[in-house]
Amino acid sequence: MTQKTLRARLVPLLLLCLWLWALPAVGMQCQDGELRRISRDVEKCCPKCILRAGGNNLCQGIEDHDCKCPSGHRCAEDSCLFCTKVPECAEGEELVRSGKIHYEFRCKPCEVGTYSSVKNGWCQNWTDCESSARVTVLQGNSTHDSRCGDPPNDVEQAVIAPSSLPTTILAILTAVAVFVLILLTFLLHFCIWTLKDKYFSADGRRRCRRCRPTPTTPPASSSQRRSTGTKPQRKSSPCCPSESTTRSAEGQGLVGTGS
Structure with a gap:
């Protein structure tokens, strides 16, 4: 069998297959009516609608409920006695x-x-x-x-x-939250370190504030101080040790070392 003979036999067979495939679609075309889609997967060929007299929007001579109403209308109730616009x-x-x-x-x-x-x-x-x-x-x-x-x-x-996109946004927000948390932690440690250095010494004792000594007796005039040759006694602040106490402590330390 030659190639030309094979091609001559295949062409009519393909045309027959195409005609059989297109036949259902041709049969669904309404020749003298209207093709309506009744539901999602159902189409129906309805006759041309001629409205009845009486104002109920019913098509004359049609009993099929799917075709009984004109285009754009449907049966308003189960018995389809009148139509309503959809x-x-x-x-x-x-x-x-x-x-x-x-x-x-x-x-x-x-x-x-x-x-x-x-x-x-x-x-x-x-x-x-x-x-x-x-x-x-x-x-x-x-x-x-x-x-x-x-x-x-x-x-x-x-x-x-x-x-x-949502994943990227979530990752960015998480990174920003972690950065803010680290920054707040650093600031908190810095504040604690600053306050500790201000109010505590290196050995852990609380620092005393610098106070101005207050005189224990009323201030005397300059002439009285020159005549007596004495100086007014001053009272040390409770938070600052007096010079005499400090010197006494240093003297005791020296005595202890010498002994």
């Missing part, structure tokens, strides 16, 4: 219904892992890039799908790490 949902939201007999409609934000990129749409799941041996280049949000990319050549699959 709110228009923005991107990132989808329409939800509440109630069992009488229905209420509201717009609900898409849950985490889903998105809606059009108005009045339904939230769809993000594309799972890892399931197709690809990597997530950009994570999706409520209005956009995830973006996939090819993995690096040296690995089969890569996992995108979360943002390291």
